[in-house]
Amino acid sequence: MKRMIAGIALALMSLTGPVVAEEFPERPIMMMVSYGAGGATDFQARIVTMTSGNEDALGMPIAIINKPGAGGRVGWNWFATQAEADGYTLAAYNVPHFIAQSIKGGVEYSTDSFEPIANWGADPAVFVVGADSQFNSMEDVVAYAKENPGKLTVSGAGLFVGHHIAALQIDKAAGTKMAYIPTKGGGAAAMKAVIAGEVMGGINNLSDAFRAQEAGNVKILGVADLERSSFLPDIPTMMEQGLDVDNSSVNFRGVMVPKGTPQDVIDKLAATVPEMFANDRVTKKMKAGGSPMHIMTRDEVKEMWAQRQQTLNELLAGL
């Protein structure tokens, strides 16, 4: 009897078999977002996946599932340990967040737990001050920080997220020590602290800061990226202002699968997904929402992950 059951089980297993790339996907796909509904990552994930049901894309819709908590740790822990590696379970990643968290420990994932598929967006960190602030350039900020060590309060969305990394890089480049104030409630709460004058400056997402500047609430003093942003062509980068700050703090958003996903499925996704991101409808909606797009292929993302891992290892070693 036991043998028969084992035999049937084996037969059934061979029936389901490994997924063949040609047939993949044959049912709807799920994508986990480790931040709450309505957040920037969730919002963008919904836009970039909205055309996945088209014939020229995956031909199957992608459903977004939110698993928020602990700055993304809850979702990514779940993804690394419990998600099925069959290609039907995708997740959105946020670099440098998850890499920095894995370096600081207490989580069950690292860059080795995931396989990148493609990148859709890059939201650089920018330095903002209130509209009526005495500071008008990064030079003013650094001069004040040098005169008053530890007294310049700067808000950001939390510890070991892009904003914090940017603050650390500015400190390292200028030889200053700012008082970084992590807020609960993400970038919105950090921006509110700047507008209300609770802190002297803040580091925030370019997209949110752009909106706040349009509304006349803040001034943007510098962009922590290698090039100027097309949204803010007049705002110089940190490098242009003499601060050696590269793009390590840029918030890259993209899609990944768990390690162990069949190679042919990864290849199929890696070939289709970047084209899906480049769809006209997607880019139009992203532009309307003020979300900067930056499409990267699987190989480019792999390289970017490795670079970040190295920079962050050095930057966070002393903390």
Next chain:
Amino acid sequence: MEFIYYFGEVFTPLSFLLLLGGTIGGLILGATPGLSPTMAVALLIPFTFQLEAAQGLILLGAAYTSTVAGGAVSAILLKIPGAPANIATTLDGHTMAKQGQGARALQLSFLASAVGGVFGVLLLIFLTPVLAKWALAFGPSHLFWLAILGVTVIGTLDSPSVVKGLLSGCIGLWLATIGFDDIMGAQRFIFHPALGGGINIIAALIGLFAIPQVLTMFAKGRHNKGAEVIEVQRHSILAAIRELTSRTRALGIGTLTGSIIGLIPGVGGQIAGLVAYDQTKKFSAEKDKFGTGHSEGVIAAESANNAMVGPSLVPLLTLSIPGSPTAAVLLGGLLIHGIFPGSDLFDNHPDVAWTFINSMLIGQVLMCIFGLYVAGLAARVAQVPQSVMAAIVLALSVFGAYSVQGSMGDVYVMACLGISMFFLERFGFSAAPLVLGLILGPIAEANFIQGGMIADATVGKASYFLTGGLNLLLIAVVLASVAYSVWMELLHRRYTTKEEAQA
């Protein structure tokens, strides 16, 4: 008065249809356990992709107002608060339903919701610029004191004994520390991966309120069946309106408290209902009746949680800062149409802004009409035999806890908290103060740490937290609240001892 010009937009056929759909759908979603207003609005966002900006926002605005009110249905009939906003509604509302007055409780709650809601939206229309400044005035130190003010309420809320109330509040505060701490990222009491994100408030609410009641029903067993079936009294809508107009104090306190608290970013609607309930109780001539199915409790709680809807959108619409999770979702709904909240919204897209606000105003009225219509029918739920009811509530609880974020972990959390609460209730502890601790703990803690960090870099903790007009005002209110509780406790004690001595 600009908003009047845009009323026409709301009544175009498609807009009005969306408004109706949003309101009815919102009521149903709101009444479903586990589906909070935030989630209901998030679920609707994809539908707005295909619509014009103004129409999309009509749908979202109508859904937001009516889910908040719809939460009262499950709170009153099933004792499952749909969202933190409805906790206070269960305290008296469910007791009324058990006495066969479910129809009356529902009618009062919808009427009070409409009054509070309309007042809140009117505030949004007329006082937005003033209110925006006010919302910004609350920094970390003020939010800290505000949370402490909430803590002082714990002892007196729905608990026969101050000591037991405080103890269950402490349990709540402890539960709130579980998980990765939000600011420093430290791990606290995480013994199971499901606890990494902390205790989910919706799952906790379902567990703490619904499960003890299910267990009690099961514990009664099958004997005396039929005896439990309650006669559901009919209640005319006119009588409900008359009752509401005679309870102006509860309605006034609820509406004002809700409007003020709704304005403060980050605290928002979660505690509006509870604070309004407690304040109304303190000012009421019939304090002892609270918790025994007293209509003032329902009126205060429901007028407060709908009054908060309008003001909670002030920081979003004027400063582009979402003050609550639901506002964050609405921000997404605006951005997807390329509209940036803030001055851009009112200057360049006044049609969208005012149509959205008007739709919330009309949505309140529609919500009230539909609510009153179904109240009489819905109240018959109380006639379902207890053994069947227990099974239904249990199934809904599991479904609700699971649907919060599609995780069995939340179901385990709900079950553990529910079973523990069943035994705690046997010892005279109650769930409301525990939940208040669970909600206020993180607010007080995060703002203390954040304020402390700013203070250390600038003026020092003592002057940061203890000086400034708003800080001193809040401290004074905290002290007054504590003094009042102590005084009432002493008065009550002397009274009972005398009575006992005579007996």
